[in-house]
Amino acid sequence: MPAKLSVNLNAVAMLRNRRNLPWPSVTGIGRLALQAGARGLTVHPRPDQRHIRFSDLPEIRNLIDDEFPDREFNIEGYPSEEFLKLVEDTEPEQVTLVPDSPEQNTSDHGWSFSQNRELLARVIGRLKKGGFRVSCFADPDASLEELKIARELGADRVELYTGPYGACHDDAAMAKVELEKLRETGLRAESLGLEINAGHDLTVENLPDLVTHLPMLAEVSIGHALTADALVHGISETVRRYNKALGW
Ligand SMILES: CC(=O)[C@@H](O)[C@H](O)COP(=O)(O)O
């Protein structure tokens, strides 16, 4: 089965937040994305709420529960106590733990599982007890030893950070190097029984090569480029284009 598309709504929320007005509606765009065939919605609420506001989460939860009960809600973020409470209140199908500091502009690296063993053991234990699927953001070249720790700590999935691959959009030779790295890391993770997601700076142009190199991908979460494309083509047509690029 091709990888499932989860549409990240952060960029839509950022546009909404320019004014003290309710449009574009984050939930409304989410609904159109799901109607067009997205398999899930992703948000990455940051502590300053500059994109997604904490108050957006119940609305998105209700949208999926009431209108699209077979789709998934994925919440990404650093596991602060505030974040964990938000997750427990919202009950997403998947939680993606990301090692971002509050002042970080965007995500730019995966976890060092060895250096964050205690924190992640506590957090993953708590989330698994709550019944959530847990994915952990991982570097595109994460070693077998690091991935083994993620597995031992109870992670179900890793999300491979594809930023360096996305940055090679005008350099085919470099893109090939990054794709090989991702493929090898994906195979290492798969050999440990981890499922594999991917995300960051994925585009409709760079998706086909990614899924060829990582046929085991379970899910991709895409926001920035997909929202940019939606300005040109509309959200529904854009979701159809991304699904086609994934092989649906
Ligand atoms: C973990 C990851 O790659 C995404 O969550 C991405 O960082 C989106 O976050 P922003 O939209 O805040 O950049």
Ligand SMILES: NCC(=O)COP(=O)(O)O
């Ligand atoms: N996990 C990655 C994500 O949700 C979206 O990243 P981007 O497409 O906005 O770079």
